[in-house]
Amino acid sequence: MKKEIFEPFNISDNNFEQCVKCTICTVYCPVLEVNPDYPGPKQSGPDGERLRLKDPNFFDESLKLCLNCKRCEVACPHGVKIGDIIQMARIKHSKKKPKVRDMILANTDIVGTMASTFAPIVNPIVALKPVRRIMDGVLKIDHNRIFPKYTGMRFETWYRKHAEKTQNDFKKHVSYFHGCYVNYNFPQLGKDLIKIMNAAGYGVHLLEKEKCCGVALISNGLIKQATKQAKHNVEAFKKSIVEKKMPVISTSSTCIFTIRDEYPHLLGVKNEEIRDESELATRFLFRLIDSGELKLVFKDSYKKRIAYHTPCHMEKLGWSIYSTTLLRMIPGIDFMSLESRCCGIAGTYGFKKENYETSQGVGKPLFDQIDNSGADFVSTDCETCKWQVEMSTTKKVEHPISILAEALDVEATMKLWQE
Amino acid sequence: MKFDNIIIGGGLSGLTCGIKLAEQGRKCAIVSSGQSAIHFFSGSFDLLSKVDGKEVKNPLEGMKSLASNHPYQRVGLENISRLVEEAPQLLVRAGLNFAGQADQNHYALTPMGVMKPTWLTIDDFSRFFHNDSFPWKKAAILNFSGFLDFHTLFVQDGLKKFGVETQVKNFAMKEFEAIRRNPSEMRSTNIAKVFDRGIIIDEFAEKVNELSKGFNVVILPSVFGLFNKNVTAEIRAKIDKPVVLVPAIPPSVPGIRSQILLRKRFEELGGTYFLGDNVEGGTIENNKLVAIQTNNHGDIKLEADQFILASGSFYSKGIVATREKLYEPILGLDIDGEVEDSEKWLDEKFFNDQPYMHYGVKTDKQFRAMMNGKPIENLYVAGSVLGGANALKEGSGAGISLLTSLHVAEQLLK
Ligand SMILES: Cc1cc2nc3c(=O)[nH]c(=O)nc-3n(C[C@H](O)[C@H](O)[C@H](O)COP(=O)(O)OP(=O)(O)OC[C@H]3O[C@@H](n4cnc5c(N)ncnc54)[C@H](O)[C@@H]3O)c2cc1C
Ligand code: SF4
Ligand code: SF4
Numbered sequence: 034m035k036k037e038i039f040e041p042f043n044i045s046d047n048n049f050e051q052c053v054k055c056t057i058c059t060v061y062c063p064v065l066e067v068n069p070d071y072p073g074p075k076q077s078g079p080d081g082e083r084l085r086l087k088d089p090n091f092f093d094e095s096l097k098l099c100l101n102c103k104r105c106e107v108a109c110p111h112g113v114k115i116g117d118i119i120q121m122a123r124i125k126h127s128k129k130k131p132k133v134r135d136m137i138l139a140n141t142d143i144v145g146t147m148a149s150t151f152a153p154i155v156n157p158i159v160a161l162k163p164v165r166r167i168m169d170g171v172l173k174i175d176h177n178r179i180f181p182k183y184t185g186m187r188f189e190t191w192y193r194k195h196a197e198k199t200q201n202d203f204k205k206h207v208s209y210f211h212g213c214y215v216n217y218n219f220p221q222l223g224k225d226l227i228k229i230m231n232a233a234g235y236g237v238h239l240l241e242k243e244k245c246c247g248v249a250l251i252s253n254g255l256i257k258q259a260t261k262q263a264k265h266n267v268e269a270f271k272k273s274i275v276e277k278k279m280p281v282i283s284t285s286s287t288c289i290f291t292i293r294d295e296y297p298h299l300l301g302v303k304n305e306e307i308r309d310e311s312e313l314a315t316r317f318l319f320r321l322i323d324s325g326e327l328k329l330v331f332k333d334s335y336k337k338r339i340a341y342h343t344p345c346h347m348e349k350l351g352w353s354i355y356s357t358t359l360l361r362m363i364p365g366i367d368f369m370s371l372e373s374r375c376c377g378i379a380g381t382y383g384f385k386k387e388n389y390e391t392s393q394g395v396g397k398p399l400f401d402q403i404d405n406s407g408a409d410f411v412s413t414d415c416e417t418c419k420w421q422v423e424m425s426t427t428k429k430v431e432h433p434i435s436i437l438a439e440a441l442d443v444e445a446t447m448k449l450w451q452e
Numbered sequence: 453m454k455f456d457n458i459i460i461g462g463g464l465s466g467l468t469c470g471i472k473l474a475e476q477g478r479k480c481a482i483v484s485s486g487q488s489a490i491h492f493f494s495g496s497f498d499l500l501s502k503v504d505g506k507e508v509k510n511p512l513e514g515m516k517s518l519a520s521n522h523p524y525q526r527v528g529l530e531n532i533s534r535l536v537e538e539a540p541q542l543l544v545r546a547g548l549n550f551a552g553q554a555d556q557n558h559y560a561l562t563p564m565g566v567m568k569p570t571w572l573t574i575d576d577f578s579r580f581f582h583n584d585s586f587p588w589k590k591a592a593i594l595n596f597s598g599f600l601d602f603h604t605l606f607v608q609d610g611l612k613k614f615g616v617e618t619q620v621k622n623f624a625m626k627e628f629e630a631i632r633r634n635p636s637e638m639r640s641t642n643i644a645k646v647f648d649r650g651i652i653i654d655e656f657a658e659k660v661n662e663l664s665k666g667f668n669v670v671i672l673p674s675v676f677g678l679f680n681k682n683v684t685a686e687i688r689a690k691i692d693k694p695v696v697l698v699p700a701i702p703p704s705v706p707g708i709r710s711q712i713l714l715r716k717r718f719e720e721l722g723g724t725y726f727l728g729d730n731v732e733g734g735t736i737e738n739n740k741l742v743a744i745q746t747n748n749h750g751d752i753k754l755e756a757d758q759f760i761l762a763s764g765s766f767y768s769k770g771i772v773a774t775r776e777k778l779y780e781p782i783l784g785l786d787i788d789g790e791v792e793d794s795e796k797w798l799d800e801k802f803f804n805d806q807p808y809m810h811y812g813v814k815t816d817k818q819f820r821a822m823m824n825g826k827p828i829e830n831l832y833v834a835g836s837v838l839g840g841a842n843a844l845k846e847g848s849g850a851g852i853s854l855l856t857s858l859h860v861a862e863q864l865l866k
Contacts, residue, residue: 057487057703060641060678069630073637107728110486110768309750320752323453351729351748354453370719 049118051111052079058105058115063375064098067394071098074105077122078115085122092126098391100379101252102345117298124256124299188220192239196227203236207317208273210266210283210292213245214416222284225438226314230282232446233318233327238279240269246288249381251299263302266292270307280310282317284434286414287380289313290346313414315433319355322362329362329437330445336365339436340408342399342422343373344415356414356433363440369406374399378421393425400425412436455481455724457864458744458756460731460782461770463488464850465835466762467714469857471542474721476865481754482723483746485730489767489836490714493707494699495674496560497550497854499536499571500524501847507569511851512536512555521788521840523852526817527859539854540572546717547681548710549575559583563603563699565610571851576674576684576706578696586614588694592667594660597624598638601701602673618671621663627652644678644705653683657690664693673700681709731763734783736823741783741831758864761785761813761821762835762857770837771812778811780837786814786822788839805845812839819860834860 058074059065065073072081077096084091096119103116188211200206207230215223227237244266250259270292273279283289292311296302304311321327339360347353353373361368377396382388403411403426410429411422419430457473459466462484470482500511500518508514512533515524524532536554543550550572552558559567559580567583580586591611593604604620611618631642646652664670674697677683688695699706715725729748734741743753763770763782772781778791789811790796799806813821813833820827834857836843843849 055491055703056639056641057491059637059639060491060703060708065637065642066645069637076637108487110488112485112730316752323752349728351726351746354724354726 048113049079049082052109052113053111054080055110058109058113061104061108063102063104063377063395064100064391067397068098068391070095072096074099074115074119078105078118079113081122082118085126089126092122092128094127094129096123097127098388100345100375100377100382100395102375102379103349104345104375107348114298120251120299123254124251127254129254182218184218184220186220188216188223189239191220192223192227196224196237199231200236200238203231203234205234206236206238206277206279208238208240208270208277208279208281210240210243210246210270210281210285210288210311212243212283212285212288212416214285219416222432222435225432225435226282226284228438228443229318229434229441230314232441232443233321233329234447234450238273240266240281241272243269246285246291247300248287248291248295251291251295252380252382256300260300260302263292263296263300267296267302267304267307270304270311274307274310280312280317281307282312282314284314284414284432285416286313286344286347286350286352287417290350293350313352313355315356315359315414316352318437319358322359328446328449329359330442330449331363331365331440332442333364335363335440336367337409337436338367338369338407339431340369340371340403340406340411340428341433342371342376342403342411342413342418342430344413344418345375345379347414348373353414356412359437360412360433363437365440366436369408371399371402371406371411374402376400376418376421376425378417380417383417383421392421396421396425403428453481453749453752453754455479455754455756457481457758457760458483458754459760459762460744461488461762461764461768461835461837462715462725462727463762463764463768463835463853464490464714465853465857466760467711467718468539468542468854469760469762469834469861470718470723471546471714471721472858472861473864474718474723475545478865480718480723481726481756482718483726483729483731483744483754485769486728488711489764490707490711491704492702493704493710493850494560494562494568495574495577495704495706496568496570497552497572497850498843498847499554499557499851501557501569502845505845509557509569510555511557511571519840523838523840523856524848526819526840527855531859532855535855535858536571538858542858543572543714547713551575551579561607561610561696561698563606563701565607565613569847574706574710576677576697577699584614586611586616588616588669590667591616591618591669591671591696592664592693593618593620593671594663595620595622595673596628596638596643596675597622598628599643599673599675599700600638601640602698603701607671607698619667623659623663625652625656625659639703640673640675640700640705641678641703641708643675644683647676647683647687648678648680650680650683653686653690657687661692664691667693669694669696671696671698673698675700675705678705678709679712681713731782734759736783736828739826740829744782758830758832760857760860760864761831761833761837762853763837765812765836765843766808768836773808778808780813783821783823783828783831785828786825788812788814805842809842809844810839813837814839818863819856832860832863 062074064071099119105115211223230237244262247259247262296304343353377392383392422430456478457480459470459482462482470480474480500508500514503514552572557569560570562568573579608618631638670693729746731744734744741759743755815833816827819832821831821833835853
């Protein structure tokens with residue numbers, strides 16, 4: 034038997050052959066629950082793949098309804114990469130060109146640069162009802178969506194002005210992949226991270242030049258651009274990790290997930306040299322504390338009831354334990370865990386008019402839980418979850434790092450390692 | 453990350469063991485690479501239904517004639533008679549009500565329309581005490597139009613043998629039109645999710661009452677109460693006639709509910725459940741397992757004083773067979789079975805007792821795993837990853853899982 038005869042039919046990058054058709058994945062798919070137009074993970078993933086390998090015409094545009102939350106993968110007893118099969122099928126077969134809107138939503142760094150430059154103008158404008166109506170009509174960005182605010186001073190600018198000089202005073206160092214959200218929308222989170230890392234004895238540096246991780250480009254089908262940015266980022270990470278021996282940490286679960294797992298798997302961009310040392314700040318801190326290298330001292334005055342929400346990509350990474358363990362260390366925190374469920378926004382997905390209803394339907398059980406939680410606020414590691422929860426519930430959302438920063442007794446913590 | 457106990461595998465045995473240990477104040481973690489076999493439960497837990505091909509009336513008696521390496525014999529029949537009382541109580545504390553007795557099997561009606569002897573049946577389902585008759589004369593078998601996972605003809609044929617007059621009626625409801633549009637997803641769990649919302653219960657009950665006029669009993673597929681466990685009772689209360697639920701093709705709604713409630717109980721007791729994470733190896737020092745590595749946690753090892761292996765049988769990859777090799781994939785533990793000679797794994801007659809079904813991880817008397825002929829001091833084994841039984845042939849699957857895991861938990865708590 035000649036191998037090449039079989040290759041085009043039988044070989045898939047993804048392990049759809051492992052599927053035993055148990056349909057467990059469909060039980061846990063949040064989209065299927067609210068939108069019957071979606072064929073569900075088993076049908077869209079392994080079943081559909083079998084057909085698509087024979088004939089790409091079996092591709093179905095309804096695959097776009099998948100949130101890429103990967104909850105199906107977490108549940109699958111046979112380790113089938115269902116979410117990736119679906120994402121890959123969209124990359125390979127979708128004939129629909131990304132719309133202007135999708136390009137706008139996907140290019141978080143270009144849009145971010147413009148919007149933050151004109152933040153005083155942009156913020157009030159996109160908040161205006163008539164403008165939101167126009168965006169709804171022309172761009173099909175749902176008018177109910179509240180846009181995150183853009184900052185007047187980007188994180189990178191703030192860093193160069195106020196933080197850079199002092200970072201070399203420390204003995205140990207890390208690089209920080211801040212991501213678009215911290216840079217253009219919420220620099221405070223970056224400042225909070227620097228506060229904690231400095232207190233822990235680490236200088237924080239920026240990468241030579243980071244680009245958006247590309248998650249929104251991937252989900253909107255702008256694969257060439259995503260691949261280019263991925264290659265750029267891997268090189269930048271290498272400079273830090275391999276050359277300077279500085280691990281890279283981030284505060285965004287989705288960026289880290291994309292860089293660690295989607296780069297090699299979906300974009301074919303190799304990352305072995307940097308993967309293990311690219312991680313979330315909470316995991317980095319956890320490791321130091323767990324191994325006895327670091328102790329954090331907290332103020333007694335911080336008292337809050339906090340409900341933690343596990344973002345989908347944290348569920349997939351299995352890493353929420355690091356964030357929640359750190360939060361539980363704060364003596365004044367009354368901690369509760371929300372049932373792990375998708376909030377429904379999935380990056381740019383929930384901004385699109387055609388998905389708005391599905392998005393809010395998916396999130397409803399979580400919103401109800403949050404509204405009934407009696408918590409002072411919600412904590413989560415994902416920025417888009419934050420937008421979604423703040424828009425759809427009565428509660429504010431704080432990143433675990435920001436909570437730690439507020440509760441931390443910086444001087445007492447520093448004293449412990451300076452002695 | 454340090455725990456008192458870490459359990460590998462989050463199926464029935466891992467969860468039972470975890471709950472028992474956590475109830476005693478142990479700090480426990482369960483690592484499970486995916487959802488487990490509980491998702492396929494028929495709704496009945498078997499203790500022992502057959503020995504040497506013959507039906508068993510009294511499982512506790514029947515156990516006496518099992519081979520000496522059978523897990524029940526190794527737990528000890530005296531221990532077993534105590535643990536069979538403990539197991540259902542543990543389930544009740546998790547919010548799962550099962551009824552049945554260990555010294556007298558009852559029967560459950562299967563999707564094939566036959567009466568199967570079993571030990572504990574979840575309160576969704578009816579228990580029967582004869583395998584040749586049915587307490588009702590005229591039964592209405594109702595099904596949702598387009599729902600293909602409930603084979604009404606099998607049930608009808610089965611009931612005919614018991615002398616019951618039946619009629620099959622399919623009916624539609626507006627709320628199910630949406631799921632029906634999707635050809636592959638008119639499945640039990642999707643129907644159950646609609647019922648979970650609570651809005652159609654009244655309308656549904658009315659329909660059932662109308663269609664079952666003139667019958668003594670209503671037979672329905674078991675598609676109620678996935679995330680909202682009260683739905684089944686609510687529906688029963690609104691239907692005038694006695695209702696007999698029959699399992700549909702898996703995944704099973706009561707099974708998934710059981711998994712969810714057991715996990716919830718474990719977590720409420722302070723346990724940590726890592727789902728979707730694969731244990732890839734472990735560090736053994738001086739005959740002790742000190743830590744395990746998992747896919748998600750990488751260089752951050754999970755450490756514990758004692759470990760329990762509850763990784764399931766072939767189906768869950770607790771044991772793996774390739775063409776040449778049969779092995780335990782995490783640590784390469786010793787296997788009780790003819791590992792070297794693949795000729796001996798199979799009996800060529802498909803329906804015969806297959807030798808490989810008896811294979812499992814080898815343990816010492818205290819259920820500690822063996823490696824290179826020596827026990828690992830702090831690694832215990834429970835559930836279907838143990839060898840010595842053909843759970844499928846004997847009808848002993850859940851019993852072995854529940855009882856060996858309770859027994860192992862007792863060893864650990866000593
Ligand atoms: C399809 C099916 C249906 C059944 N139905 C019934 C029934 O109705 N009644 C009955 O009495 N018995 C039934 N049985 C018998 C069944 O085997 C037992 O009842 C019981 O469910 C087994 O439980 P367990 O915990 O030992 O294993 P499992 O339920 O198989 O659980 C093992 C778990 O370990 C995990 N795991 C494996 N390897 C790793 C690893 N390396 N890292 C992390 N996790 C790992 C798996 O993902 C899985 O979740 C059925 C069995 C099967 C396969
Ligand atoms: S859960 Fe996994 S094995 Fe089961 S149907 Fe889905 S993809 Fe297939
Ligand atoms: S990734 Fe999420 S939305 Fe997509 S099929 Fe899987 S569970 Fe459903």
